[in-house]
Amino acid sequence: MLSVNSVVKKFRRGSHVVHALGPVDLQIRQGEFVTILGPSGCGKTTLLHMLGGFESPTSGAVEINGQAVTAPSRKLGMVFQEATLFPWKTVLQNIAWPIEQRGVRRAEALDRATEYLDKVGLHRFGKAYPSELSGGMRQRAALARTLAMQPEVLLMDEPFGALDAQTREEMQEELTRVWQASGLTVVFITHDIPEAIFLGDRVVVLGGKPGTVMEDCAIDLPRPRTSATKSHPKVLEYRSHLWELIRRASAA
Amino acid sequence: MHKPDTNEGTRLWPVTLASVMLILCAWEAASRRAGSPEYFLGPLEIVGAAVARLVHGDVLEPAVRSISRAFGGFALGGALGVALGLLSGVSRTVRDLFDVPQAFVHAIPKISLFPAVAVWLGFTDTSRILIIALSCFFPAYLNAMSGALGINPRYLWLSRNNEVSRLASFFQVVLPASLLRTMVGLRISLMVAFILMVATEVVGHSDGLGTIVMESYQEGDYRQMYAAILYIALAGYLSNLALESVARRLCRGQAMEFGG
Numbered sequence: 001m002l003s004v005n006s007v008v009k010k011f012r013r014g015s016h017v018v019h020a021l022g023p024v025d026l027q028i029r030q031g032e033f034v035t036i037l038g039p040s041g042c043g044k045t046t047l048l049h050m051l052g053g054f055e056s057p058t059s060g061a062v063e064i065n066g067q068a069v070t071a072p073s074r075k076l077g078m079v080f081q082e083a084t085l086f087p088w089k090t091v092l093q094n095i096a097w098p099i100e101q102r103g104v105r106r107a108e109a110l111d112r113a114t115e116y117l118d119k120v121g122l123h124r125f126g127k128a129y130p131s132e133l134s135g136g137m138r139q140r141a142a143l144a145r146t147l148a149m150q151p152e153v154l155l156m157d158e159p160f161g162a163l164d165a166q167t168r169e170e171m172q173e174e175l176t177r178v179w180q181a182s183g184l185t186v187v188f189i190t191h192d193i194p195e196a197i198f199l200g201d202r203v204v205v206l207g208g209k210p211g212t213v214m215e216d217c218a219i220d221l222p223r224p225r226t227s228a229t230k231s232h233p234k235v236l237e238y239r240s241h242l243w244e245l246i247r248r249a250s251a252a
Numbered sequence: 253m254h255k256p257d258t259n260e261g262t263r264l265w266p267v268t269l270a271s272v273m274l275i276l277c278a279w280e281a282a283s284r285r286a287g288s289p290e291y292f293l294g295p296l297e298i299v300g301a302a303v304a305r306l307v308h309g310d311v312l313e314p315a316v317r318s319i320s321r322a323f324g325g326f327a328l329g330g331a332l333g334v335a336l337g338l339l340s341g342v343s344r345t346v347r348d349l350f351d352v353p354q355a356f357v358h359a360i361p362k363i364s365l366f367p368a369v370a371v372w373l374g375f376t377d378t379s380r381i382l383i384i385a386l387s388c389f390f391p392a393y394l395n396a397m398s399g400a401l402g403i404n405p406r407y408l409w410l411s412r413n414n415e416v417s418r419l420a421s422f423f424q425v426v427l428p429a430s431l432l433r434t435m436v437g438l439r440i441s442l443m444v445a446f447i448l449m450v451a452t453e454v455v456g457h458s459d460g461l462g463t464i465v466m467e468s469y470q471e472g473d474y475r476q477m478y479a480a481i482l483y484i485a486l487a488g489y490l491s492n493l494a495l496e497s498v499a500r501r502l503c504r505g506q507a508m509e510f511g512g
Contacts, residue, residue: 054409072412084406087506088428097424101414129505149414 002028002051002153002185007060008210009046019210021046023060026204026213030152033179033186035200037193037242039250043211044189045157051187052076052155064153074102077151079159083138085130091141092117092126098149116144119178136167140174147178153185160195169227172198176225193246197238198225205242207249214249217242291474301475302482311483318449318460319487321377325384326445330438332385333392338434340393341400342426354393362387363451375456384448388441395437399430432506435499442495446488461487 008022021043028034038044049055050062053072062069069076085094096113100106117126120140130138139159146154160168172195179186190196196203197219205214219238221229229235276295283294293301305311340347366383373379407429411421453462461484468477 052413054412072409072415074413074415076413078409078413080406080409082406084404084410086407086425086428088431088503089505098414101416101420131505 001030001065002026002187003063004047004051005061005063007047007050007057007062009043009050009055010058021211022057024206024211024213026216028185028187030185031183033176033188033199033201034204035188035190035196035202036204036206037190037196037246038206038211039246040191042206042208042249044191044206047206047211048155048157048187048189051153052078054078074098074149075152077146077149077154079139079142079146079154079156081158081161083130083135083142085138085141085145087130089129090126091122091128091130091133094130094141095145095148098145113144113148116148117141119147119181120144120174134167135163136171139163139171143175143178147182151184153187154179156186156188158189158191161190161192168195169230173225173227175199176223180224193239193242194230194235197221197235197242198230203238203242205245205249207246215245293474293478297475298478298482301479305476305479311479314460314464315483315487317377318453318462318484319491321380321452321460322384322445322449322487323491324377324381325448326388326442328381329385329388329445330392330441333389333441334396334434334438337393337396337437338400338422338426338430341397341403341430342422347397350393354390357386358390362448363455366452366455370456375458380449380452380458383452384445387444387448391440391444392434392437395440396430396434399433399437400426402433403429432503435495435503439492439495439499442491443488446484446491450484 004024004026006023006025008024009020011018011020024047026034036044036047046055050057051069053062053069053076056070064075072078085091086097089097092110092113095116096106096109099109099112104112114123114126117123120143122137122140122144125133125137125141130141133141143159160171163171176199186199188196188199190199200219203215203217203219205217206212207214217238221232221234280294280296282288283292283297302311336346336350340350362383365386366379369379369382370376373382403426407425408421411425416424449460450462450465452458453460454466461480464480465477465484468474468480
């Protein structure tokens with residue numbers, strides 16, 4: 001269980017203080033897929049960084065299973081908007097890296113990394129360098145690397161934002177498949193409404209200045225979700241509802 | 253439709269070769285023209301002189317001396333420069349500590365310090381290597397620092413996310429991530445080493461390839477002078493080639509920026 005308890009974030013910008021976020025309260029159950037939707041500048045990335053322990057709240061606290069998150073840890077695996085693979089390592093070596101950091105010998109780490117490579121459908125590209133891969137494949141590799149950390153929670157910061165529309169949809173389907181098999185908790189940041197609906201058990205709409213939770217919307221669509229889910233009649237309802245909210249959020 | 257980029261990857265050997273041959277032929281022709289002065293030697297004559305010296309066997313020893321000075325100074329100055337440069341890139345404290353003294357010494361032409369060092373250590377190999385090392389330090393230091401400063405900050409976040417210690421992160425992330433820029437610095441350092449090698453061999457009592465150049469000039473033996481210059485050029489070219497191939501291997505996957 002991941003809980004955000006009246007978290008507030010203020011930045012000092014020159015001589016004045018900017019109140020960027022909060023207070024935000026959020027409870028995320030184990031194994032839940034939560035998407036956080038909001039216009040740019042609403043503080044959603046800041047919130048994610050605080051969930052991961054990379055930034056600390058000005059007041060309030062983030063807790064995982066009752067323990068305060070004060071620093072980054074393996075329990076909370078980050079996936080960034082850019083894949084940020086190490087360019088000097090092959091794809092397989094990149095995925096093996098987090099395993100090695102847990103004290104596993106290199107040969108065995110490489111061996112185990114192969115499983116994660118298979119999981120994201122990159123088994124033929126283990127020996128390639130990241131610079132030889134397409135954007136979508138790099139992001140798959142980055143996902144595999146984060147899975148190899150064996151985290152309890154996946155924190156994803158608009159990971160498909162830089163991909164073209166088709167690759168993006170493929171990646172969304174891929175992610176639900178991987179998530180379904182893993183039992184992981186996922187917090188997924190996006191500004192794309194259909195993406196938020198398709199992926200999430202819940203869509204948390206963040207907006208306003210300072211950014212606060214405007215709505216916590218349960219998405220009642222059948223699992224497993226496939227490309228067929230996208231034409232489910234309920235999707236349209238959710239979409240227009242969330243559109244309305246986002247419009248108000250942007251205006252605020 | 254256009255052809256795949258031939259500019260990247262493979263070099264156009266015929267073009268390179270043809271332009272070199274053209275220059276050499278023009279040079280040779282000019283040197284053979286009636287009325288060209290006696291000290292204007294053609295490439296064939298220079299190569300002939302160089303081969304003659306090699307056969308004679310009196311070029312190897314000075315060449316080895318010279319090259320070991322250049323490499324000694326390069327290894328010392330380059331290693332120190334890379335180590336301190338990377339540390340300066342990572343740590344604000346180290347950077348502040350070295351910034352002013354570094355900028356001050358950097359501004360001094362290092363060869364002008366040679367007599368000052370010689371006062372202490374004489375015109376010895378130690379003082380020559382010290383001067384070469386000092387000169388090699390700066391390109392290595394500045395490039396390694398800028399490489400480390402330019403690292404994608406997300407790489408360091410990845411380290412933190414994986415609970416990797418700062419020390420381990422320095423070797424596993426900072427070092428390879430700055431490698432490309434660091435190697436550029438080292439290649440400049442290597443060339444600087446050869447410049448200072450010659451400079452320190454020309455000043456004071458010495459031996460080595462630089463000394464042969466100077467002495468041949470004074471004796472008016474231009475064939476020998478050019479032969480020595482050719483050996484210096486050859487040594488510099490080959491060591492640069494060796495360093496480049498090391499760099500290429502180390503920077504696999506991120507070596508796209510290296511020119512052919």
